[in-house]
Amino acid sequence: MKFIHAADLHLDTPFISINNFSEKLQSQLKKSTYTAADKVFETAIKEQVDFIILAGDVFDNTERSLNAQMYLKNKFDELNKYNIKVYMIYGNHDYYRNAFSVIDFPNNVTVFSDEITTEKLITKDGLSVGITGFSYYRNHVTDDMVSNYPTRSTFDYQIGILHAGIGDNNYAPFTVNELLTKGYNYWALGHIHKREILNRDPYVVYPGDTQGRNQNELGEKGFYLINVEGNVSKLTFVPSSVYIWKNAEINASENSTLNDLTDKISDLLSENSLLTLNITNAQRLNEEVIKSIDRGDVLNQFAKTSNSAILYKIYLKFSRNQEHTKIDQKYWDDSASDIFDLDDIKDMDNKLYSEDIIRDHINDPGFLDHIKEMTKNNINKKYIGD
Structure with missing residues (x-):
């Protein structure tokens, strides 16, 4: 038996901060x-697989476009010609709505409803397989849904599909031990965009998303091909990224010119990559060089090239005079916990927070640390030379 486990395709991801790139x-x-x-x-x-599992957030938004739906229908029709089935759930981005989709998928596709159900099939090599899952019915699912999954039945092989975060109370919270008590052979997870194997016997797997969507989703993305022989599951990672997000760092010196920087940046760029560049100790740079970078001159220069390597953003990182650091740290420590309150940030604009892309960004584990770093950097930049 062979199957594919993919998740978080996020069709129609808008991508942000790309206006300076060519239209192509x-x-x-x-x-x-x-x-x-x-x-x-x-x-x-x-690979002539028996079926594909799509573990949620196939669409980037619950207001899925007709184009995205037609794309999937055509792909599913093609799979049907090869007798390949598709088992699909909706996640927090594309949560389930009765009769919402204007396009009906072909009969080789099973879309799980908001009720936990188990689908059955017989594979080409005669294995009986049970696949259990549910689709989100609203943006947040706070219930412990795993407790309602049935325990292992008499199938030769049983799979659980779950779009969720470990201990994340907004997204069907679970623990790995809770999954293991069900006795399934494989847990096909979605929601987390980082590829990770949480357990190996049985497998509990996040494949990550199939294409990185922003500068925080670094590295090669893809999905898993699973080959099952004698109840032993063998996983093969299959890369699918068109563009790969990368980070790099340059340490500035007093003698750094724009020409020096552009040469160093060119050396860091690689094919089909989206590079986020951090220039550390930026306080050493000439004021005119800083202004040029702040104006976007360097970004725009690289955006004009036809190279498949893309300079996405440049961050100037400023450090303070060492004599002031110890004094400043005391004031920072005293005030930071009051100023950087996540609940206060969420309450600033409830309408904005209701938008998926804003809410997901604010709820990212690294969001507060990023805000703190940006604040420190702006302070350091303002007081260069003091």
Whole structure:
């Protein structure tokens, strides 16, 4: 038996901060989630798998476009010709609505409802397989849904599909031990965009998303091809990223010119990468160089090239005079906990916080640390030379 486990395709991801790129490049970026999805379906046909599992957030937004729906319908029709089934759940981004989709998928596709159910199939090599899951019915699912999953039945192989975060009370919270008590052979997880194997016997797996969507989603993205022989599951990671997000760092010196910096940046760029560059000790740079970077001159210069390597953003990192650091740290420690309150940030604009993209960004574990770092950096920049 063979199957594919993919999650978080996020079709129609808008991508942000790409307005300075050429129209061609902007178009390619916006198509990249589709191109990555193509890899999933092409691999399924090439490997002659029995079925595909799509573990939530197939669409980037619950207001899924007609284009995205038609794309999937056409792909599912093609899979049907090869007798490949699809088992699909909706997650927090594309949560389930009765009769919402205007397009009906072909009969080889099972979309789980908001009720936990188990689907059954017989594979090409005669294995009986049970697949259990549910779709989100609202943006947040705070209930312990795993407690309602049935324990292992008499199937030769049983799979649980779950779009959730460990201990995350907004997204069907669970623990690995709770999953293991069900006795399943494989847990196909979605929601977390980082590839991670939480347990190996049985497998509890996040494949991550199929295409990185922002500068925090670093490295190669893809999905898993699972080959089952004698109840032993063998996983193979299949890359699908069109563009790969990367971070790099340059340490500034007093003699650094724009020419020096552009040469160093060129050396760091690699094919089909989106590079976020940090220039540390930026206080050493000449004021005119800083102004040029702040104006976006360097970004725009690289955006004009036809190279497939992309300079996405430049962050100037300023350090304070060492004599002031100890004094400043005391005031920072005294005030930071009051100023950087996550609940206060959420309450600043309830309407904005209701938007998925804003809410997900604020709820990211690294959000507060990023805000603190940016604040410190702005303070350091303001008091250069003091």
